Amino acid sequence: xxxxxxxxxxxxxxxxxxxxxxxxxxxxxxxxxxxxxxxxxxxxxxxxxxxxxxxxxxxxxx
Numbered sequence: 001x002x003x004x005x006x007x008x009x010x011x012x013x014x015x016x017x018x019x020x021x022x023x024x025x026x027x028x029x030x031x032x033x034x035x036x037x038x039x040x041x042x043x044x045x046x047x048x049x050x051x052x053x054x055x056x057x058x059x060x061x062x
Contacts, residue, residue, distance in 0.1 A: 008038070008045035017051070 001016050003009065014035065015022045028034025029044065035054040037044050 003048065005048055008040070009048055009051065011044050011046075014046045014051060018055070 001013070003013055003017060009017070011022050011025045015025055018025075018035075025034060025037075025044070029037055035046060036050045037046055039045075
């Protein structure tokens with residue numbers, strides 16, 4: 001999957017990038033964990049730049 005960098009990502013795209021189930025993203029949101037996410041209407045959207053920074057910060061913590 002070629003992920004676009006010029007727009008917000010859907011949960012499906014983020015799940016592909018992180019190699020986790022979409023359900024996990026919704027659970028993280030409900031628990032207040034996981035990558036930064038915005039609600040656009042009733043839809044969740046992720047900023048690819050912030051997502052990559054969150055992912056990299058997790059790498060440094062390990």
